Amino acid sequence: xxxxxxxxxxxxxxxxxxxxxxxxxxxxxxxxxxxxxxxxxxxxxxxxxxxxxxxxxxxxxxxxxxxxxxxxxxxxxxxxxxxxxxxxxxxxxxxxxxxxxxxxxxxxxxxxxxxxxxxxxxxxxxxxxxxxxxxxxxxxxxxxxxxxxxxxxxxxxxxxxxxxxxxxxxxxxxxxxxxxxxxxxxxxxxxxxxxxxxxxxxxxxxxxxxxxxxxxxxxxxxxxxxxxxxxxxxxxxxxxxxxxxxxxxxxxxxxxxxxxxxxxxxxxxxxxxxxxxxxxxxxxxxxxxxxxxxxxxxxxxxxxxxxxxxxxxxxxxxxxxx
Amino acid sequence: xxxxxxxxxxxxxxxxxxxxxxxxxxxxxxxxxxxxxxxxxxxxxxxxxxxxxxxxxxxxxxxxxxxxxxxxxxxxxxxxxxxxxxxxxxxxxxxxxxxxxxxxxxxxxxxxxxxxxxxxxxxxxxxxxxxxxxxxxxxxxxxxxxxxxxxxxxxxxxxxxxxxxxxxxxxxxxxxxxxxxxxxxxxxxxxxxxxxxxxxxxxxxxxxxxxxxxxxxxxxxxxxxxxxxxxxxxxxxxxxxxxxxxxxxxxxxxxxxxxxxxxxxxxxxxxxxxxxxxxxxxxxxxxxxxxxxxxxxxxxxxxxxxxxxxxxxxxxxxxxxxxxxxxxxxxxxxxxxxxxxxxxxxxxxxxxxxxxxxxxxxxxxxxxxxxxxxxxxxxxxxxxxxxxxxxxxxxxxxxxxxxxxxxxxxxxxxxxxxxxxxxxxxxxxxxxxxxxxxxxxxxxxxxxxxxxxxxxxxxxxxxxxxxxxxxxxxxxxxxxxxxxxxxxxxxxxxxxxxxxxxxxxxxxxxxxxxxxxxxxxxxxxxxxxxxxxxxxxxxxxxxxxxxxxxxxxxxxxxxxxxxxxxxxxxxxxxxxxxxxxxxxxxxxxxxxxxxxxxxxxxxxxxxxxxxxxxxxxxxxxxxxxxxxxxxxxxxxxxxxxxxxxxxxxxxxxxxx
Numbered sequence: 001x002x003x004x005x006x007x008x009x010x011x012x013x014x015x016x017x018x019x020x021x022x023x024x025x026x027x028x029x030x031x032x033x034x035x036x037x038x039x040x041x042x043x044x045x046x047x048x049x050x051x052x053x054x055x056x057x058x059x060x061x062x063x064x065x066x067x068x069x070x071x072x073x074x075x076x077x078x079x080x081x082x083x084x085x086x087x088x089x090x091x092x093x094x095x096x097x098x099x100x101x102x103x104x105x106x107x108x109x110x111x112x113x114x115x116x117x118x119x120x121x122x123x124x125x126x127x128x129x130x131x132x133x134x135x136x137x138x139x140x141x142x143x144x145x146x147x148x149x150x151x152x153x154x155x156x157x158x159x160x161x162x163x164x165x166x167x168x169x170x171x172x173x174x175x176x177x178x179x180x181x182x183x184x185x186x187x188x189x190x191x192x193x194x195x196x197x198x199x200x201x202x203x204x205x206x207x208x209x210x211x212x213x214x215x216x217x218x219x220x221x222x223x224x225x226x227x228x229x230x231x232x233x234x235x236x237x238x239x240x241x242x243x244x245x246x247x248x249x250x251x252x253x254x255x256x257x258x259x260x261x262x263x264x265x266x267x268x269x270x271x272x273x274x275x276x277x278x279x280x281x282x283x284x285x286x287x288x289x290x291x292x293x294x295x296x297x298x299x300x301x302x303x304x305x306x307x308x309x310x311x312x313x314x315x316x317x318x319x320x321x322x
Numbered sequence: 323x324x325x326x327x328x329x330x331x332x333x334x335x336x337x338x339x340x341x342x343x344x345x346x347x348x349x350x351x352x353x354x355x356x357x358x359x360x361x362x363x364x365x366x367x368x369x370x371x372x373x374x375x376x377x378x379x380x381x382x383x384x385x386x387x388x389x390x391x392x393x394x395x396x397x398x399x400x401x402x403x404x405x406x407x408x409x410x411x412x413x414x415x416x417x418x419x420x421x422x423x424x425x426x427x428x429x430x431x432x433x434x435x436x437x438x439x440x441x442x443x444x445x446x447x448x449x450x451x452x453x454x455x456x457x458x459x460x461x462x463x464x465x466x467x468x469x470x471x472x473x474x475x476x477x478x479x480x481x482x483x484x485x486x487x488x489x490x491x492x493x494x495x496x497x498x499x500x501x502x503x504x505x506x507x508x509x510x511x512x513x514x515x516x517x518x519x520x521x522x523x524x525x526x527x528x529x530x531x532x533x534x535x536x537x538x539x540x541x542x543x544x545x546x547x548x549x550x551x552x553x554x555x556x557x558x559x560x561x562x563x564x565x566x567x568x569x570x571x572x573x574x575x576x577x578x579x580x581x582x583x584x585x586x587x588x589x590x591x592x593x594x595x596x597x598x599x600x601x602x603x604x605x606x607x608x609x610x611x612x613x614x615x616x617x618x619x620x621x622x623x624x625x626x627x628x629x630x631x632x633x634x635x636x637x638x639x640x641x642x643x644x645x646x647x648x649x650x651x652x653x654x655x656x657x658x659x660x661x662x663x664x665x666x667x668x669x670x671x672x673x674x675x676x677x678x679x680x681x682x683x684x685x686x687x688x689x690x691x692x693x694x695x696x697x698x699x700x701x702x703x704x705x706x707x708x709x710x711x712x713x714x715x716x717x718x719x720x721x722x723x724x725x726x727x728x729x730x731x732x733x734x735x736x737x738x739x740x741x742x743x744x745x746x747x748x749x750x751x752x753x754x755x756x757x758x759x760x761x762x763x764x765x766x767x768x769x770x771x772x773x774x775x776x777x778x779x780x781x782x783x784x785x786x787x788x789x790x791x792x793x794x795x796x797x798x799x800x801x802x803x804x805x806x807x808x809x810x811x812x813x814x815x816x817x818x819x820x821x822x823x824x825x826x827x828x829x830x831x832x833x834x835x836x837x838x839x840x841x842x843x844x845x846x847x848x849x850x851x852x853x854x855x856x857x858x859x860x861x862x863x864x865x866x867x868x869x870x871x872x873x874x875x876x877x878x879x880x881x882x883x884x885x886x887x888x889x890x891x892x893x894x895x896x897x898x899x900x901x902x903x904x905x906x907x908x909x910x911x912x913x914x915x916x917x918x919x920x921x922x923x924x925x926x927x928x929x930x931x932x933x934x935x936x937x938x939x940x941x942x943x944x945x946x947x948x949x950x951x952x953x954x955x956x957x958x959x960x961x962x963x964x965x966x967x968x969x970x971x972x973x974x975x976x977x978x
Contacts, residue, residue: 035415035527036467036608051619077606078616079525082944086390087525087606108390115394159733160849160929168848172926172935173942193935194848195927198618202840203848203929206716206726295620298705 036075045273046075048084048093051171052197054221057290058097058122060301062280064309065316070272080173085261089115094266095277099259100126100175110261117267119260123281128175128219128253130167131230136213145234146185153188155213164190168216170200177249178217181235184250189215201295204228221284223291275321282315346761354754361750370749370785377783379947386946389521399522407528410474414527418470426457426692428681429466435673437639441646449643452635459700461610461632462692468599468609468636471527475534475595480588483539487546487587491580492572497547506961507540517940517949520605530599530607538595545587549580589644593832596637600834604941614836623708623840624701630837631700637832712844729851732797737850740793745786752789753777759966763908772965775958784955790932791922792959794850798857798918803911806862810869810910811895820870827863835860835924843928853925853934860924861917865910872906873899912967919960933959 036044045066049059063074079087085105087093109116132143142148149165156165167189169178174197182189194200200216201224207214208228218230235252242251260277267274286308293304309316393399421429430453438446456465490497515533523529553576561575577584603611613629717724744752753773760772779788813820838859842852876899884898900907926934933952940949 035411035470036418049616049619053620056616056620075608076616077525077608078603078612078619079606080942082942083520083525083605086944090524090526092524092526092606113394158847158849159730159738159851160847162738171942172939192848192929193931194843194929195925195931195935195938196618196839198621198840199843199848199852199928201621202843206712206844206847209713210717295622298620298622298624298701300625 043071043271043273044073044075045095045270045277046077046093048087048096049076049078050081050084050096050098051078051173053223053291053295054124054287055098056294056301057287057304058280060294060305061282061290061308061316062097062277064302064305065319066273066276068309069316069320070276072273080171082173085109085116088261088263089113091263091265094263094270094273095119096261097277097280098122098124099261101256101259115264116261117264119262119267119278121281122258122260124221124258124284124287126219126221126256126258128217130178130215130233130235131218132213132215132233133208133211134229134231135208135211137231143233144231146187146236149215149233150188152213152215156189156215158192160192161190164188165215167191168200168203168214169193170217171195171197174217174219175253176217177243177246177253180246180249184248185236221288221291223288223295226288226292227296272321276319279319279321281319286312286315343762347758350754350758350761354750358750358754362748369745370780370783374781375783376781378951382947382950386521386944393522393524403522406532407523410528410531413474414470414531417473418466421466421470423685424681425684425689426453426462427684427689428677430454430457431680432677433639435677437643439669439673441643445639445642445646449639452639455635456632457692458696458698459628459631460692460697461613461629464608464610464613464629465632465636468611468633471531471534471599471607471609472592472595472636475531475538475599476588476592478531478535479538479591479595480542482535483542483587483591484546484584486539486543487550490543490547491550491576497551500543500547504540504544506957507536516602516605517937517946517953520941521946525606527607529605530602533602533605534595534598537598538591541590541594542587545583545590546580549583549587550576552583553579585644585647589641592640592644593637596633596640597832597834600633600836603836611834611836614834618836618839621840622701622705623837624704626837626840627704628700630833633834634829634832638828708841708844711841715845725845726847729846729849729855732851732854733849736797737793737854740797741790744789744793749780749785756962756966760962764965764968768965768968772962775961775965778958779955782951782955782958784933784936784951787932787936787952788955788959791925791930791934791956794854794925794930794932795857795915795918795922795959795963798854798861798921799911799914801854802858802861802865802914802918805858806865806910806914807869807907809862810866811873813866813870814873814899815891815895823866827866830859831863835921836927839924839927848929850925850930852928853921853930856924856928857918857921860921861914864917865914868906868910868913869903872903872910875906876902908967912964915963915967916960919956919963922956 047059047062049055059076063076066072066074077087077093079093081100081102082105084093084096085102088096089109110118130146137144140152143152153165156167157163158166160166165188167178167182169176169191170193172193172195178191181187182191194203204214204216204224205228215233216230218224224230236250238252238254243249243254260280262270262274262277267278270277290304290308293299293307294301297304299307424432430450433453434446434450437449453465456462486500490500515536516529519529519533519536523532557575557579558571561571566574599607599609600611600614603609603615606612610629610633614626614633617623617625617629715725717726747755753776756776757769757773761769779785809823813823835856838856842855842859846852846855880898880902881894884894889897922930922932922934923937924930924934926932926936926938933956936948936952937956939945940947940952
């Protein structure tokens with residue numbers, strides 16, 4: 001039995017070799033599946049997971065349903081947003097389930113190279129903003145307008161912020177205009193980059209535990225709002241195109257309907273998996289429910305997805321290809 | 323330059339001037355007196371002058387666009403990189419499929435039996451237990467993925483390393499040409515490789531494997547060359563007198579004589595490949611590193627630890643087994659080894675049969691995948707422990723304050739003044755200080771390299787952030803040395819203390835740095851303080867090890883005679899052991915610096931800012947210009963610090 005499996009593996013290897021060396025010996029860099037994909041004869045889908053928990057929740061549920069309802073094996077790879085587009089274009093991952101808008105990449109890969117196609121909306125609308133903890137906003141209601149922030153700079157000071165108030169920013173992979181905003185709105189603040197979302201969340205929870213005031217770049221949907229209630233600080237209203245010049249931005253962030261993207265080949269020949277991922281669409285509440293189970297109750301993504309799936313059969317039944 | 327140094331020790335000078343250090347400093351002072359006013363007149367500015375920088379943003383951005391646009395069509399990619407990439411994917415896949423086909427029982431049995439043949443029963447049991455633990459933690463599949471990646475990366479590194487080492491070992495000219503290249507590669511922080519490799523190969527396994535090979539091949543090359551060059555002259559002459567050809571001499575005498583170095587090279591290569599396999603998870607390497615990385619996204623230290631432990635176990639097992647292989651074969655070649663060659667072969671045959679039998683049994687009973695019922699969940703208790711720790715230590719501990727207060731004080735009282743001081747220094751004075759330090763500890767060549775490296779940072783236009791990073795590195799090194807020397811001295815003086823320490827050192831040395839990320843932030847908040855803490859944790863074990871070893875190796879006769887003269891333990895330590903162990907202590911300092919610098923990127927992930935953040939930013943945004951320039955600056959900093967702290971006799975292997 002070992003023998004048959006081994007020859008199977010060998011045969012698979014050989015056929016791959018033939019495939020890649022066909023076509024006048026040119027090796028195609030656009031077809032570069034992971035070496036761990038489709039092992040043991042299983043059909044595999046590779047999903048890209050971004051570093052925030054909402055993205056983990058999407059992937060966990062998609063993975064659970066693909067594995068249990070459609071019989072696929074799912075590999076997940078954690079990649080940052082921009083490199084994920086590149087990986088998607090090369091076929092190293094098959095789908096990105098939550099994209100916050102990357103116009104440059106869309107132009108390059110979807111419009112010019114046509115190696116990626118839009119997989120439809122995720123059903124969740126994302127919004128980035130500046131937030132203060134609600135306990136702080138209740139004590140000082142006027143802190144929720146950017147015009148009054150300078151008054152509170154002293155209270156927001158930390159050893160890292162060099163005499164100014166601290167505006168806590170997160171992972172370098174996130175979309176942010178904060179440095180320009182602080183400058184253009186003439187605020188007495190210093191942007192301190194936590195460097196990763198994990199570090200940022202940990203710091204925010206420490207602050208909240210002590211009921212210390214803080215000001216942070218944050219976004220919704222996000223599970224942390226359930227643990228640390230936060231109130232958004234009003235920035236000058238967003239108007240179409242007001243963030244076109246990164247140097248001159250002086251307005252809030254837009255509301256973005258989050259999108260799914262699929263590798264073109266996968267979208268065409270990915271069978272049931274591709275059809276399922278295109279139909280995958282849920283609500284902010286659904287996503288937060290799963291996120292909270294993963295991040296706060298420390299369930300494994302798989303358990304969290306199973307719990308959600310058990311309670312929401314009607315939602316996901318509609319995603320299954322007929 | 324040579325004539326100038328020759329002129330220094332003139333007769334008739336006062337005694338203190340005859341000291342070589344004074345001569346060097348005097349010469350530097352003269353050079354500075356001439357050059358500084360010139361530089362100041364032309365580019366009067368405290369920080370690096372703008373006129374002397376090159377902006378690489380545009381060319382690098384263009385290069386990156388070109389690669390992305392041509393990757394699918396240009397012949398260079400179709401006929402070269404594409405093949406390399408495919409070869410990597412195919413071989414990793416082949417190994418992975420074999421591992422899966424053997425099942426968990428087969429792999430565990432095979433590993434244990436190899437360990438038994440190479441290193442004896444005790445290590446065999448340990449190896450088996452380690453593999454079972456990987457399964458129990460629910461990490462069987464990721465472990466196999468990492469293992470597959472490792473096998474291919476190590477094989478490629480060994481082949482490349484041996485080829486380079488052979489060339490360098492047999493030809494003096496190649497040796498001279500290759501040495502500085504290998505030296506430089508050794509001070510490169512691993513992250514500097516990632517970005518360019520990702521650009522060409524894209525995210526994923528091929529890029530990860532190739533980055534690993536670049537990182538892990540140098541020790542193999544270096545030790546191969548060392549072994550070949552160190553062949554006993556008497557033996558070589560005897561072999562030559564037998565009328566052998568050059569090839570025969572190589573195969574029958576030189577290589578067997580160098581076996582010990584070759585195995586040490588293999589050991590080093592494996593360890594470095596394993597640490598890189600984790601780092602490479604940032605670029606989609608899958609496996610255990612990716613699990614650690616994903617666990618961090620949900621701020622789950624317990625899950626990160628569950629994936630980190632198998633990495634530690636793999637590292638310890640591989641280290642002990644290859645280490646034992648080295649000592650066993652050297653014993654065998656002197657005739658004390660276990661048994662005759664024939665019985666050794668039968669032993670291997672039995673082992674192979676047993677492994678296959680277990681694998682087949684596993685397959686017949688349909689127990690290929692790790693049984694789901696056999697899982698141990700360590701995440702929960704670990705997270706509870708971390709929560710407790712941060713709840714109780716973060717702030718408000720009576721009298722001593724909390725860790726957050728300490729971090730705040732450290733930032734305000736140590737890091738801020740150091741950073742501001744360094745950034746306040748005029749740029750030419752920084753170069754002078756570097757030159758003076760490097761020259762005092764090394765030769766004028768080291769001084770020139772160090773100054774050029776520092777100047778390159780200025781030219782790249784990242785002078786300010788680099789000095790910020792430098793201040794963090796210096797602070798971390800200072801803390802590491804204080805703790806490391808103290809612990810090392812304690813361990814050198816007490817066997818028991820060393821035995822207790824050893825597993826901790828093993829764990830901290832091999833645990834992927836990502837695992838520390840959350841605990842250091844939970845304890846010290848976001849900023850430069852947690853970055854320094856992470857660096858200290860990472861660099862400490864190597865410093866402790868080298869210090870202990872250095873102190874232990876002090877000539878027992880010297881110790882004995884000092885004791886007979888009635889020296890107390892403290893006097894002995896201060897007046898005999900420490901001076902005699904000076905080379906080891908310097909090496910510890912050097913390693914501390916190099917390792918601390920390797921964690922700079924982790925600093926970027928917890929709010930350390932400066933260069934580390936820029937590299938992370940470059941990787942995350944696919945911004946080659948920012949990332950590559952910051953990476954290059956880290957390399958230059960590393961090169962400079964290495965030269966400034968490098969004892970004159972070059973070390974032969976890279977850290978631990």
